[in-house]
Amino acid sequence: AQSVAQPEDQVNVAEGNPLTVKCTYSVSGNPYLFWYVQYPNRGLQVLLKYITGDNLVKGSYGFEAEFNKSQTSFHLKKPSALVSDSALYFCAVRDNTGGFKTIFGAGTRLFVKA
C-alpha cells in the first residue's frame, strides 16, 4: 500500500540556521513527489514538486528538496530559515502508473525562532 511518513511532528530551528523537514515514502513505480505548505486557517499551496529529471528540485521561497530513490526519501531543505517560514509542511506522493489519489503525510510543524 502507498504511504508517506513524516517522522517529526515538529521541527524547531533558529532564524538563519539551515532547516530540514524529513519525508520518506512507499509507492510502486516512479512517483510524483510534492511538498505543500499551510499557513494558519488557510489552504495548502505547493512549494515544489519532483516528476522526473534532476534529483535536486528548487521551489518557492528558497526551499529545495532532494529525491533519493534508493532511500525513498524526499527531504525538504532551506539553507537559512526565516521566522516567516513557520508553518505546517506536508509531503505528498502520487503513483503515476495509473492511480489517481495523492497520499499526504501527517504534516510537520516548523517553528523558526528569532
Place this chain on the structure above:
Amino acid sequence: DGGITQSPKYLFRKEGQNVTLSCEQNLNHDAMYWYRQDPGQGLRLIYYSQIVNDFQKGDIAEGYSVSREKKESFPLTVTSAQKNPTAFYLCASSMETGGATQYFGPGTRLLVL
C-alpha cells in the same frame, strides 16, 4: 483572478441537520477533491471526481455525499449520518497532465452546535 473558492468560511451544524459546503474553481481543471483535516492527522480524502457526472469515494466517505454537475463546481454535503463532523474541510483541483499539482481553496471550518 483564477483560483478555488470555498464558502462559507465557518459553518455551524445542528444535530440531525445536513449541511452543504460549496467549492468552485475557474482553473478549468478536470479533477476535484474533498479532504478533511483534523489536528495531527494530515489530510484524509473524502471524495474525488475526475470528470463531470462522475465521482469516487475516498478513504472516509461515510456520512458524506457529493455531486459534480458542472466542471466548475463540486459541493460536499455533510449528512446527519456523519457523527463527528467537526473539522477543517479543504477542496482542491488539478489538471491530470503535467504532474497533477493540486490547488487548494481556503477551507471551511465546520463546527457542531
